[in-house]
Amino acid sequence: MGRYLGRKGLIYALTLFVAVTINWMLPRFMPGDPISDMVSRAGLRDPEAAARMQAYYENLFGLDVPIWQQYLNYWGSLFSWPPDLGISMWSFPRPVGDLVMGALPYTLALLIPAILLSWYVGNKLGALAARRKALDNTVLPVSYLLTATPYMWLAILLVWFGGMQLGWFPSSRAYSGNLVPEFSMSFIGSLALHWVLPFLSLFLVALGGWAIGMRNLVIYELESDYSNYLGALGAPPRLIRKYAFRNAMLPQITGLALQLGVVLTGNIVTEVVFNYPGLGLLLLNAITSTDFFLLQGIVLFVVIGVLICNFVIDIVYVWVDPRTRTGLQGASA
Amino acid sequence: MLTVDRVSKVYRTGAFGTNQLTAVQDVSFDINPGEVVSLIGESGSGKTTIGKMVLRLASITSGTITLDGVDISTYRGRGLKNYYRHVQGVFQDPFSSFNPIFKADRVFAMLKGQYFSSMGRDAWQHKVEAALDAVRLDPAAVVNKYPHQLSGGQLQRLLIARALLLDIKVLVADEIISMLDASTRIDVLNLLAELKADGLGILFVTHDLALGNYISDKTVILQKGVMVETGETTAVFTDPQHPYTQQLLASVPRLDRRWQK
Amino acid sequence: MTDMKSSPAGRSGAAAPAPDPASAAPGQTATTDPLGAAPALAGRRRSEMLYFALRNPKVILGLSVIVAFLLFGLLGPLFSEFGPRERNAGPLGAAPSSDFWLGTTWTGQDVFTQLAHGTRATFQVALMAAAISAFIGMTMGFVAGYRGGRLDEILMMITNIVLVLPVFVVVIVVTAYLGISNTATQALVIGLFNWTWVARAVRAQTLSLRARDFVDLARLSGVRTLSIIRREIAPNMASYLVMTFILLFAGAIVFAATLDFLNLGPRGGMSLGLMLQQANQQAAMSLGLWWWFVFPGAAITAITGSAYLTNVGLDEVFNPKLREM
Ligand SMILES: Nc1ncnc2c1ncn2[C@@H]1O[C@H](COP(=O)(O)OP(=O)(O)OP(=O)(O)O)[C@@H](O)[C@H]1O
Ligand SMILES: [Mg+2]
Numbered sequence: 001m002g003r004y005l006g007r008k009g010l011i012y013a014l015t016l017f018v019a020v021t022i023n024w025m026l027p028r029f030m031p032g033d034p035i036s037d038m039v040s041r042a043g044l045r046d047p048e049a050a051a052r053m054q055a056y057y058e059n060l061f062g063l064d065v066p067i068w069q070q071y072l073n074y075w076g077s078l079f080s081w082p083p084d085l086g087i088s089m090w091s092f093p094r095p096v097g098d099l100v101m102g103a104l105p106y107t108l109a110l111l112i113p114a115i116l117l118s119w120y121v122g123n124k125l126g127a128l129a130a131r132r133k134a135l136d137n138t139v140l141p142v143s144y145l146l147t148a149t150p151y152m153w154l155a156i157l158l159v160w161f162g163g164m165q166l167g168w169f170p171s172s173r174a175y176s177g178n179l180v181p182e183f184s185m186s187f188i189g190s191l192a193l194h195w196v197l198p199f200l201s202l203f204l205v206a207l208g209g210w211a212i213g214m215r216n217l218v219i220y221e222l223e224s225d226y227s228n229y230l231g232a233l234g235a236p237p238r239l240i241r242k243y244a245f246r247n248a249m250l251p252q253i254t255g256l257a258l259q260l261g262v263v264l265t266g267n268i269v270t271e272v273v274f275n276y277p278g279l280g281l282l283l284l285n286a287i288t289s290t291d292f293f294l295l296q297g298i299v300l301f302v303v304i305g306v307l308i309c310n311f312v313i314d315i316v317y318v319w320v321d322p323r324t325r326t327g328l329q330g331a332s333a
Numbered sequence: 334m335l336t337v338d339r340v341s342k343v344y345r346t347g348a349f350g351t352n353q354l355t356a357v358q359d360v361s362f363d364i365n366p367g368e369v370v371s372l373i374g375e376s377g378s379g380k381t382t383i384g385k386m387v388l389r390l391a392s393i394t395s396g397t398i399t400l401d402g403v404d405i406s407t408y409r410g411r412g413l414k415n416y417y418r419h420v421q422g423v424f425q426d427p428f429s430s431f432n433p434i435f436k437a438d439r440v441f442a443m444l445k446g447q448y449f450s451s452m453g454r455d456a457w458q459h460k461v462e463a464a465l466d467a468v469r470l471d472p473a474a475v476v477n478k479y480p481h482q483l484s485g486g487q488l489q490r491l492l493i494a495r496a497l498l499l500d501i502k503v504l505v506a507d508e509i510i511s512m513l514d515a516s517t518r519i520d521v522l523n524l525l526a527e528l529k530a531d532g533l534g535i536l537f538v539t540h541d542l543a544l545g546n547y548i549s550d551k552t553v554i555l556q557k558g559v560m561v562e563t564g565e566t567t568a569v570f571t572d573p574q575h576p577y578t579q580q581l582l583a584s585v586p587r588l589d590r591r592w593q594k
Numbered sequence: 595m596t597d598m599k600s601s602p603a604g605r606s607g608a609a610a611p612a613p614d615p616a617s618a619a620p621g622q623t624a625t626t627d628p629l630g631a632a633p634a635l636a637g638r639r640r641s642e643m644l645y646f647a648l649r650n651p652k653v654i655l656g657l658s659v660i661v662a663f664l665l666f667g668l669l670g671p672l673f674s675e676f677g678p679r680e681r682n683a684g685p686l687g688a689a690p691s692s693d694f695w696l697g698t699t700w701t702g703q704d705v706f707t708q709l710a711h712g713t714r715a716t717f718q719v720a721l722m723a724a725a726i727s728a729f730i731g732m733t734m735g736f737v738a739g740y741r742g743g744r745l746d747e748i749l750m751m752i753t754n755i756v757l758v759l760p761v762f763v764v765v766i767v768v769t770a771y772l773g774i775s776n777t778a779t780q781a782l783v784i785g786l787f788n789w790t791w792v793a794r795a796v797r798a799q800t801l802s803l804r805a806r807d808f809v810d811l812a813r814l815s816g817v818r819t820l821s822i823i824r825r826e827i828a829p830n831m832a833s834y835l836v837m838t839f840i841l842l843f844a845g846a847i848v849f850a851a852t853l854d855f856l857n858l859g860p861r862g863g864m865s866l867g868l869m870l871q872q873a874n875q876q877a878a879m880s881l882g883l884w885w886w887f888v889f890p891g892a893a894i895t896a897i898t899g900s901a902y903l904t905n906v907g908l909d910e911v912f913n914p915k916l917r918e919m
Contacts, residue, residue: 011755026768144899150894153892164879261759287766299766306758306759306760417816429807440811
């Protein structure tokens, strides 16, 4: 078990290394001069202010020291506390760290329920569909339709239909414009109402995938030799189904790790459509205003978040799969 | 002709080769023209591994194998191809030796493409028929068939015929008899005897002592990758020195005796 | 191979068949180890398989839809007298009519024209990107699986790193810095990052095929490594490779559309993702111009959905076990 996690840990460390290095390299080795680019786009009237900004950023990039030292300094600034991710351009002069921290709760509020619920409900649906032909005939096509739907399109349809046509839910921002964040019924109610549609859009697309996966896996397990063997031994079908379901769970847990990136992408576009003030919208703002500091800060944050999630899933996996615990070659990295 | 000199093989498994498994350790023997050397040992003793090293299908961890004085591990590209002109093998499992999605006689076509590309169609046809005749296969029964449509014995003989198409000096025969029934078995053994008489050297891998005794001139007994006894077959079989060999010989069921409580 | 069973790139990838821009789900339809299909394929002529495949209703339907869209992308632009970005081609924000079949946008662009050009661009990008991913993934998989040893360890380490990397976000930064100027660049960027599951799956299959004696026999026949991979190993997983390409194609469509939707696509052209972007940005939803965003989204969904459907059908053909159900 230690070995399995150790191997995974090594991969995660290397991934972090690669991500940070790419992040560091891009502004330095890309053609053109991103700093003057950024400064000129900021559109400062006063040339002196522009010069100051230019100097500030060059200093921040640490361009005055040798390149290897720049690289080490970059790592150093990441590991200081609080991590120094630079100052945003788009929302000058707020630190990137603050902006990211401010957006994070909204993203998590969408992502965590959407991932967990879609996983749970999807697996249940899939397992049921594997058993009942009639249910399968509806669940399967609908699941394929959902899974083929691009996140942004479903989000747009929900805005149009649920928000505009029916008018049931607000379809922009995280709470009404006339409220300020506070701990009150009206504010929390507004938050909840604004949350429904973006959540649904993430939930529905992911749901289809899990349902199909579980259905196929359970059928595969039920057809496997050992299921037939159990059946021949006279084991009750219920028991066989239970085993099949348990075996099918394992790949679904691994799948959770694999789907993280996908849901994350879905989250970005969903936030853009719903104007929801999470990391995705922040990312779009960073892109449109070519705020490279903000962009890189978000990316680093996301990478670290994904690595942490992967690690948590690994631990769950080890906990569920006896093979990894006993050191058998269950799941190699 | 072919000399195996203190050859060892260590398999590395696990992440970054952290686990090691010594499959063969310090094995030496040589095969002369017209000589059959049998390699006898229990399952997992490293027989196939030795055969694969001779065929350059597995790398040699230490030691050398030479053919006519040339270290075979030096062969690359063209040289290796030329080596295979003289040294060929027939594997343990005939079903796995054929690509299931292609017709069985593709193994001939492969050789034609690589070694006889300039030969005319008719000449090639004759050559193949002669080889099939040598292994007592009726061309009509095997040509244009898929592997699963042929029996294990037919496939095995196809593989021998394939090896005969080249002018081989050494044949590695890895348990080629075990898939065959008693009467075909004798046919194939007789075929090997004929080839031997023509000057072919054969590495005859088996776990069947009686077979080894029947066919071979020299015997190598392997136990867990280590060569425990080697010598003239008659000497090894009549006067075994190593306790393992003695035990092996004592445990062979005899045709002339029935099992008794 | 117990490894394959629990590894995400194996059958377990089936778990996650989302049309994922970031890390496409592998054999979402491949409920069984495709190698299991090999014996069933054995001896059946290739043309025979093709015959069965082309008679499977799912394959027929899926392929027809894809081909229909392909034709639409190829020929559609010829039926239009407007440019895809031409403003005031018609009335502003007009509903579908006999003059403007799919209506017009808020600035009077013709939605039909945009859809035709967008479909064309989408196919271009997706096919190129899928080809690049397939090339990288298969090369890595074949080499790692065939060569084994240290090289395998290194290649798989690289693969696993890219696998956990939130690829889409990385692609966003890369494109934000470099700027994507044309569809080829976009395809290249997508292709460069979207191959990991292919590498893992192909490696697992190569590993098990490589252990078969017929590979050794080919080596004994003097066949070169590259030819062995091409002529002995790859044909044994041909069905799997075809399905892989189809999945890569579907994944690339969504990936490209998502990039375009964030306005990170090629400048100047028209694509299905860009149509959605413009509709969203110009508030087509509140204006009630449903034809502006319904058609491009439906087109993406139809193409990717049909790709999945085709794969399900192919899986039924190649794994007869499923066909009986
Ligand atoms: N590719 C490989 N990687 C790792 N270990 C291997 C490999 N091939 C063989 N071994 C190991 O090497 C040892 C010898 O195997 P080998 O196939 O040579 O035995 P054998 O004598 O031919 O057995 P049998 O009579 O069953 O054919 C075995 O313990 C086997 O597990
Ligand atoms: Mg053997």
